[in-house]
Amino acid sequence: MLKLHGVRKAFGNFEAVRSVDLEIQDGEFFSILGPSGCGKTTLLRLLGGFEQPTSGEIILNDHRIDSLPPHLRQCNTVFQRYALFPHLSVQQNVAFGLQMKKTPQDEIATRVNAALDLVQMLGLATRSVTTLSGGQQQRVALARALVNRPKVLLLDEPLSALDLKLRQQMKMELLSLQRRLKQTFIFVTHDQEEALEVSDRIAVMNEGIVEQVGTPQEIYEYPKTLFVARFIGSMNTIVGDVREARADAITMSGCGKRSLTIKPSRDGMRPLPEVSVGLKVQLMVRPEKLKVLKSAPDANQNYVEGTIKEVLYKGSQTQFLVTAKDAATPAQLHVWQTNSAVTAKRSFCIDDKVFVAWSPEDCILMGMNGALPQNQPQMPLLQSTGT
Amino acid sequence: MGWILWFILIPLVIVGFYSFMTKGSYGGIRYQFTFENYERAFDWLYLRIFWESFQLASITAISCLVLGYPMAYVLATARPAIRSLLLVLLIVPFWTNFVVRTYALKVLFAESGPINALGMTFGIFAEPISLSNSYFMVWLGMVTNYLPYMVLPLYVSIEKFDFTLLEAGRDLGASAWNNFWKVLVPLTKPGIITGSILVFTPALGEFLIPDILGGAKTMLMGNLITEQFLKSRDWPFGSALSVLLMAIVMAGLCIVIRYWTEDEKDERAKA
Numbered sequence: 001m002l003k004l005h006g007v008r009k010a011f012g013n014f015e016a017v018r019s020v021d022l023e024i025q026d027g028e029f030f031s032i033l034g035p036s037g038c039g040k041t042t043l044l045r046l047l048g049g050f051e052q053p054t055s056g057e058i059i060l061n062d063h064r065i066d067s068l069p070p071h072l073r074q075c076n077t078v079f080q081r082y083a084l085f086p087h088l089s090v091q092q093n094v095a096f097g098l099q100m101k102k103t104p105q106d107e108i109a110t111r112v113n114a115a116l117d118l119v120q121m122l123g124l125a126t127r128s129v130t131t132l133s134g135g136q137q138q139r140v141a142l143a144r145a146l147v148n149r150p151k152v153l154l155l156d157e158p159l160s161a162l163d164l165k166l167r168q169q170m171k172m173e174l175l176s177l178q179r180r181l182k183q184t185f186i187f188v189t190h191d192q193e194e195a196l197e198v199s200d201r202i203a204v205m206n207e208g209i210v211e212q213v214g215t216p217q218e219i220y221e222y223p224k225t226l227f228v229a230r231f232i233g234s235m236n237t238i239v240g241d242v243r244e245a246r247a248d249a250i251t252m253s254g255c256g257k258r259s260l261t262i263k264p265s266r267d268g269m270r271p272l273p274e275v276s277v278g279l280k281v282q283l284m285v286r287p288e289k290l291k292v293l294k295s296a297p298d299a300n301q302n303y304v305e306g307t308i309k310e311v312l313y314k315g316s317q318t319q320f321l322v323t324a325k326d327a328a329t330p331a332q333l334h335v336w337q338t339n340s341a342v343t344a345k346r347s348f349c350i351d352d353k354v355f356v357a358w359s360p361e362d363c364i365l366m367g368m369n370g371a372l373p374q375n376q377p378q379m380p381l382l383q384s385t386g387t
Numbered sequence: 388m389g390w391i392l393w394f395i396l397i398p399l400v401i402v403g404f405y406s407f408m409t410k411g412s413y414g415g416i417r418y419q420f421t422f423e424n425y426e427r428a429f430d431w432l433y434l435r436i437f438w439e440s441f442q443l444a445s446i447t448a449i450s451c452l453v454l455g456y457p458m459a460y461v462l463a464t465a466r467p468a469i470r471s472l473l474l475v476l477l478i479v480p481f482w483t484n485f486v487v488r489t490y491a492l493k494v495l496f497a498e499s500g501p502i503n504a505l506g507m508t509f510g511i512f513a514e515p516i517s518l519s520n521s522y523f524m525v526w527l528g529m530v531t532n533y534l535p536y537m538v539l540p541l542y543v544s545i546e547k548f549d550f551t552l553l554e555a556g557r558d559l560g561a562s563a564w565n566n567f568w569k570v571l572v573p574l575t576k577p578g579i580i581t582g583s584i585l586v587f588t589p590a591l592g593e594f595l596i597p598d599i600l601g602g603a604k605t606m607l608m609g610n611l612i613t614e615q616f617l618k619s620r621d622w623p624f625g626s627a628l629s630v631l632l633m634a635i636v637m638a639g640l641c642i643v644i645r646y647w648t649e650d651e652k653d654e655r656a657k658a
Contacts, residue, residue: 050554071560083555087573096569097559148559 001025002047002152002184007056007066009042016042018208019056024152027182029175031195034205035231041156043205044188048077048154060151071100076145077154081161082137084129090116090140091125097148115147118177135166142177152184159194171198192232196220204228222270222364225371229284229364236290236333238283238304239368242275250365252281256326260302263360273365273372282366287334289362292320292348297357304333308352315339320348322356399633406626414620424627433611433628437635440608443597444590447529451537451586452579454530459541459578463548474542477535485532489599492528493519520602528596533589537582544578545571580647588636608632 002024009017017039024030032040045051047058049070058066065073076097084093094115098108116122119139124132129140138158145153158174159167175198178185189195195202196216203213204227211225212218223229240254250272251259260283264271275281297303309332310321320335333356348354365372406424409417427433462473480488496502496518503515518524548571556566572579594609608628615625 048558050557070554070558077555077558079551079555081549081551083549083551085552085555085570085574096556096561100556100560100562100565144559 001061002186003057003059005057005059007043007046007053007058009039009046009051010054015208017046017053020205020208020210022203022210022213024184024186026151026184029178029185029187029198029200031187031189031199031202032205033189033192033195033202033232036190038205039208040188040190040205044077044154044156044186047152047186048075049073050077074151075154076148076150077156078138078141078145078158080156080158082141082158084137084140084144086128086130088129089125090121090127090129090132093129093140094144094147097144101148111147112143115143118146119143119173134162135170138162138170139173142174146181146183150183152186155185155187157189158187159189159191167194174198196232204231206231218269222265226366226369229366234287234334234336235284236287238285240281240283242277242279242281245275245277247272249360250275252283252365254283255304255324260363261300261360262363262365265361270364271374273374275365275372280368281372282368284364284366285358285362287319287336288338290333290335290337290356290358292322292335292337293355293357294352296355301357301359302363303355303357305353305355306333308348308350308354311348311350318348322354324356402626402629404626405623406630408623410621410623414622416622421623424624425631427624428627428631436606436611437608437632439605440591440593443525443529443607444587444593446526447533447590448537448583448587450526450530451534452583455534455537455541455582456579458534459538459545462538462542463545464550477538480531481535486595486599488532489528489596492524492531493600496524496527520600520604522601522605524600525597525605528600529590529593532596533586536585536589540581540585541575541578544575544581548574576647580643584640584643588640591636592632 002022004020004022007017007020008015020043032043034040042051046053046066049065049068049072053066056066057064060074065075070077085096088096091112094112095108098111103111113122113125116125119142121136121139121143124136129137132140138161141158155174159170162170171194174185174187178198187195187198196219199216201213201215202219204211204219206227212223212228214222219228220232223232229235238254238260240252240260242250242252243259244251248263250262252262254260262272262283291297292308293303304322305325306322307325308320309323310319312319312321316339318337318339320337322333322335323331324333335356405416407420407422409419409421409423411417458477462470462477465473483491494500498515498517498519503512506512507515552570552574553566556570561569592609592612594607594613597605597607598610612625612628612632615621615628619625
């Protein structure tokens with residue numbers, strides 16, 4: 001298990017990482033996700049041993065490693081642009097680490113072959129790495145790190161140098177490799193889709209702080225901070241005032257005279273926050289939770305009347321841009337509707353007057369400047385979030 | 388191209404032609420074909436002079452490499468503002484005439500010169516140390532003069548080097564020593580080779596520095612050739628020596644370049 005306690009890293013006056021606490025389980029595919037400059041790469045470099053933390057502790061299997069040099073850490077890094085040695089062959093690149101550790105020659109040969117076999121590069125073992133394609137270089141970089149049998153494999157945006165198609169393929173290979181090896185992967189990325197797809201858990205970072213740690217589903221469906229809500233996926237936001245705060249529902253203004261209702265999610269993972277009447281809040285709801293209807297929905301649904309301004313037909317899905325009628329709501333709502341057999345027949349055109357509806361359980365309520373305090377303890381989550 | 392023809396190729400052809408002629412009684416050239424000049428050049432006396440020139444050029448090139456590599460490394464890794472300053476400092480000596488610079492060194496280290504004066508004043512040495520006309524002074528003159536030719540190509544090579552490779556090396560357990568020899572040096576080889584050629588080749592024919600700083604005690608290829616043309620007035624022999632020197636340098640270069648490109652060819656063949 002890898003633990004970080006209050007890890008902080010400052011470069012002069014700039015704090016790249018500010019007090020990070022994390023617990024990463026053995027065999028976990030753990031992603032560190034955030035926009036560029038959020039400190040995720042610095043955090044990875046602290047784990048890899050290329051930077052020393054200004055304060056805090058990094059503990060791997062009960063041993064403090066934060067002041068150890070990289071090679072004494074049982075962590076190996078796959079660098080962003082792979083950093084393969086261009087003067088060496090594929091084989092020599094992979095053997096480098098073992099040679100540095102003075103491993104016996106015959107053991108080097110077997111381990112290098114096994115590592116190259118693992119990434120399906122055995123056939124190109126004698127090639128110069130400069131002649132390889134991006135995906136092949138990526139595989140060599142993986143083999144070069146894995147051959148040392150690290151406890152933790154650190155991957156610094158390993159897919160960012162690849163083109164889209166190759167990225168998809170390498171992502172799946174990376175995932176299957178991790179599943180087979182049951183090896184701890186710490187994966188740094190700015191690509192949220194990538195992180196959601198492959199990770200067991202994700203730490204979302206912003207401005208040197210870990211905003212939230214959780215499974216991809218938790219991060220997407222139950223964002224705990226305003227940043228996470230906005231950074232992950234798309235979000236519609238409606239600003240209004242709290243009209244009524246009951247134990248089972250909150251109502252707020254936001255679309256003319258009618259109220260919008262917010263209820264806890266059905267699984268209890270997102271309880272209602274603590275609010276007082278009159279507080280200015282923002283209701284957030286994901287585009288795919290919204291439905292475009294020709295007539296007003298049931299009374300228990302939230303809805304906004306509006307006019308379709310844009311229709312993007314994407315095959316599996318149609319995306320609508322709807323301008324709300326009531327001035328109090330934000331001007332535009334994004335609606336992503338799956339084109340099922342039923343909805344595909346119903347066609348909507350630009351300038352149609354429609355109702356945009358969603359259920360009260362799908363709402364996320366946030367304050368104007370951040371998350372609202374919770375008025376009841378969190379239900380136990382599927383997996384410990386480590387914070 | 389015309390420029391190369393007129394100022395390099397034609398003079399070379401003339402030198403080559405003269406080298407097969409006979410010396411005239413009064414220092415002129417008698418147009419009579421002979422191999423005698425070349426036969427004379429392989430005299431033990433001249434071979435030893437060549438060997439000493441070769442030695443000095445090698446020592447100069449190696450010294451420049453050893454001193455120049457750290458300098459180039461510092462240059463390549465310095466912050467841009469400091470880097471420009473250091474580059475200017477490296478090039479400034481070229482703004483002064485070479486002979487003046489060499490004489491300046493002589494004065495600086497002379498028995499009554501500033502170094503000795505300072506040493507005496509601070510009691511570092513009891514009596515003035517005599518460095519003039521020593522091999523050390525020749526070495527110092529050669530190194531100070533040729534160092535920039537080594538540093539600049541090295542700087543270009545190191546500047547292009549991807550320093551994450553050193554991090555990758557550290558990650559894989561390479562010590563600083565191994566990282567240097569197994570990662571940095573192989574990948575800056577083009578700079579090392581270019582720099583060494585740029586220093587070694589002119590150093591082999593150098594005659595002014597040994598003359599001024601060595602007190603013309605040691606005869607080198609450069610001095611020998613100059614002497615044939617200016618003092619002995621034996622142009623055919625001087626020409627033969629020049630041709631031989633050029634042939635040896637060319638052969639050396641060819642070997643180095645062949646060896647170097649074969650490395651790359653091997654890599655391409657593997658592909």
